[in-house]
Amino acid sequence: MTWRYKFAFITFVLAFLVVAFRLFYWQVVRASYLSEIGRNQYGQEIKVFPERGEILTSDLFPIATNKVSYLLFANPKEVTNKEDVALRVAKILDTEYASVSVSLSLDKFWVPIKPGLNEEKKEAIENLKIPGLGFEENYERFYPEASLAASLLGFVGKDDEGKDKGYFGLEGYYNRLLSGKEGSAIQIHDALGKPVIARLKEEGGALEGSDLILSIDRSIQFLVEKKLSDAVEKYGAQGGMVGVIDPKTGKIIALSSFPTFDPKKYYEYSQDLYKNAFISDLYEPGSTFKPLVMSAALNERKVTPATRCPYCGGPISVGGYDLHTWNDKYYPNTTMTEVIQHSDNTGMIFVAQTLGLEKMLTYLDRFGIGRLTGIDLQGEVSPDIKPENSWYAADLATAGFGQGISVTPVELLTVFSAIANKGIMMKPQVVSQVRDNEGRTVNIEPEIMGKPISEASAKVMTEMLVNAVNKGEASYARLKDYRIAGKTGTASIPIQGKYDPTKTIASFVGFAPADDPKFVMLVIFNKPSAAIYGAETAAPVFFSIARDILSYYKIAPTQ
Amino acid sequence: MRRPTLILAFLILTAVGLIVVRAAVSNAISPNGTVLAKISEEREFYKKENKALREDLFAKTSLNSISSEAARFGFVERKNSFVLTKPLPIALKR
Numbered sequence: 070m071t072w073r074y075k076f077a078f079i080t081f082v083l084a085f086l087v088v089a090f091r092l093f094y095w096q097v098v099r100a101s102y103l104s105e106i107g108r109n110q111y112g113q114e115i116k117v118f119p120e121r122g123e124i125l126t127s128d129l130f131p132i133a134t135n136k137v138s139y140l141l142f143a144n145p146k147e148v149t150n151k152e153d154v155a156l157r158v159a160k161i162l163d164t165e166y167a168s169v170s171v172s173l174s175l176d177k178f179w180v181p182i183k184p185g186l187n188e189e190k191k192e193a194i195e196n197l198k199i200p201g202l203g204f205e206e207n208y209e210r211f212y213p214e215a216s217l218a219a220s221l222l223g224f225v226g227k228d229d230e231g232k233d234k235g236y237f238g239l240e241g242y243y244n245r246l247l248s249g250k251e252g253s254a255i256q257i258h259d260a261l262g263k264p265v266i267a268r269l270k271e272e273g274g275a276l277e278g279s280d281l282i283l284s285i286d287r288s289i290q291f292l293v294e295k296k297l298s299d300a301v302e303k304y305g306a307q308g309g310m311v312g313v314i315d316p317k318t319g320k321i322i323a324l325s326s327f328p329t330f331d332p333k334k335y336y337e338y339s340q341d342l343y344k345n346a347f348i349s350d351l352y353e354p355g356s357t358f359k360p361l362v363m364s365a366a367l368n369e370r371k372v373t374p375a376t377r378c379p380y381c382g383g384p385i386s387v388g389g390y391d392l393h394t395w396n397d398k399y400y401p402n403t404t405m406t407e408v409i410q411h412s413d414n415t416g417m418i419f420v421a422q423t424l425g426l427e428k429m430l431t432y433l434d435r436f437g438i439g440r441l442t443g444i445d446l447q448g449e450v451s452p453d454i455k456p457e458n459s460w461y462a463a464d465l466a467t468a469g470f471g472q473g474i475s476v477t478p479v480e481l482l483t484v485f486s487a488i489a490n491k492g493i494m495m496k497p498q499v500v501s502q503v504r505d506n507e508g509r510t511v512n513i514e515p516e517i518m519g520k521p522i523s524e525a526s527a528k529v530m531t532e533m534l535v536n537a538v539n540k541g542e543a544s545y546a547r548l549k550d551y552r553i554a555g556k557t558g559t560a561s562i563p564i565q566g567k568y569d570p571t572k573t574i575a576s577f578v579g580f581a582p583a584d585d586p587k588f589v590m591l592v593i594f595n596k597p598s599a600a601i602y603g604a605e606t607a608a609p610v611f612f613s614i615a616r617d618i619l620s621y622y623k624i625a626p627t628q
Numbered sequence: 629m630r631r632p633t634l635i636l637a638f639l640i641l642t643a644v645g646l647i648v649v650r651a652a653v654s655n656a657i658s659p660n661g662t663v664l665a666k667i668s669e670e671r672e673f674y675k676k677e678n679k680a681l682r683e684d685l686f687a688k689t690s691l692n693s694i695s696s697e698a699a700r701f702g703f704v705e706r707k708n709s710f711v712l713t714k715p716l717p718i719a720l721k722r
Contacts, residue, residue: 130686130689130690131686134682134683134686136679136680136683137676137679137680188676188680211683211686213683213686213687213689213690214690214691214692215690215692217691217692287691288691291691291692291695
């Protein structure tokens, strides 16, 4: 009988082991699979799309926010009397009957009819009580200030998977922060399929997008855009740009380019308008580049404001080229202060040659020419500066007065910020704070890019620029109550290796008040036709905007 | 033999009682799907209404809207500013 006990014992033990093994397999190895089957029995996984973060100006007004919109969809298999339905729906949607009719005739369970519907249209269609029609709730970008700062904002389009994605400007640069993180949730239902509770739990940690708080002052941006668009029309220019920066922090106060686009209907505009010309366009700066070269020479003690040019009495021949002044007027024995005042090309050739090529390249690098400024906008480019052995004598001479060398407007604005800020060059930035979905804010601190020139050199250069405003060719437009430092620029445009004398880039760059600058501003007009000179186009616009900004900042007259 | 019968009966009654109590309590505290769905809908409604009001508020307080309204009311852009550069005496000594 003993073997029978043993047999029974072994059988039970084996059976127990089999059960234990199966339990382990289902409870541990396949636990997640079972859990998923269980979840699917009482609920359904749904995707949770995060709301895109807002973009706010410094007064916390959202210039890019979101609004609820609806996608009308249909289950054509449930829709009866399709022709009548298509007719009634098309009338409410203000769309073509044919497009609705085609959608309803498809042999599918789900077809989109029209996205971007507002609440009123949704209600109007709901009131028709047509079985087989439904709505999907979405968020879409809403711009309360319409196209204000459009080139700065960029726009929100779709990626390959049909999800929202930011392109250009801030939307492109900060896309990941603004997008947030997609999540999922379980919608539980009872035996009859009715929802028991909205969501059982959030899974995958859906995160709403963070908000961006800009340094842009909405009032100044509005003012700048209005004056710029008026001036582009007045001077018959092909386009224009204005950038305003706080030189002490590098924070951009306003940035505008014209013509622009409507970020809501970006697809209706030429793709050329999407990029922000202020950071993406290279141009020869002309005379607005002279202060950079002069600052370098002052800093190297190669010249002083009283240094006289020994060969400025007429055109100068360099490398086989005769180089003239912009108006063919010459000032023998002119001082460096007068060189800037008269925007004297021959005087600047003297300065560039006195500085020398090696030092010229050193200072271009110190001022960040040829490098990205690092501004937090998508699409910044930087010019290529030729290596030292590729420079000819004529290149050095023309670079002295800003021809034959390219910069982006933001580079030039940054250079002038350094002169205005005691020689300290700040990194330009548009976003000053990032606010997460729980309301926590992170400050983006100002960043020093370098100190290309000394405080003393910056002060001397400032005085030369104040003199240029007071006595130069744009003095008629100046604000007599304020000490303002600035420089005009009229750059020829190279076309197929030659300069077209009738087409120019007219500009003015300056800062105010000169002794304690609150802003640096660069105004550029592309190919103005009413007048080609910076003194006649960009300068009056600069002073007109400056007057309003000084008044807005409540800055009392300084002289 | 009497005691085991009593114990068995007691256990069965207790089990039945517990099942009944459990059913009653479950029924009482189980979430009411319709009510919760209604609350959820109401919450969504107010959320949407807030969004719509916010949208309306931003559209009306935008500088574009304010400037066009200002022009409609007859306000014009200031061309000159007047600034007192020196403090003026509030009383003259005679």
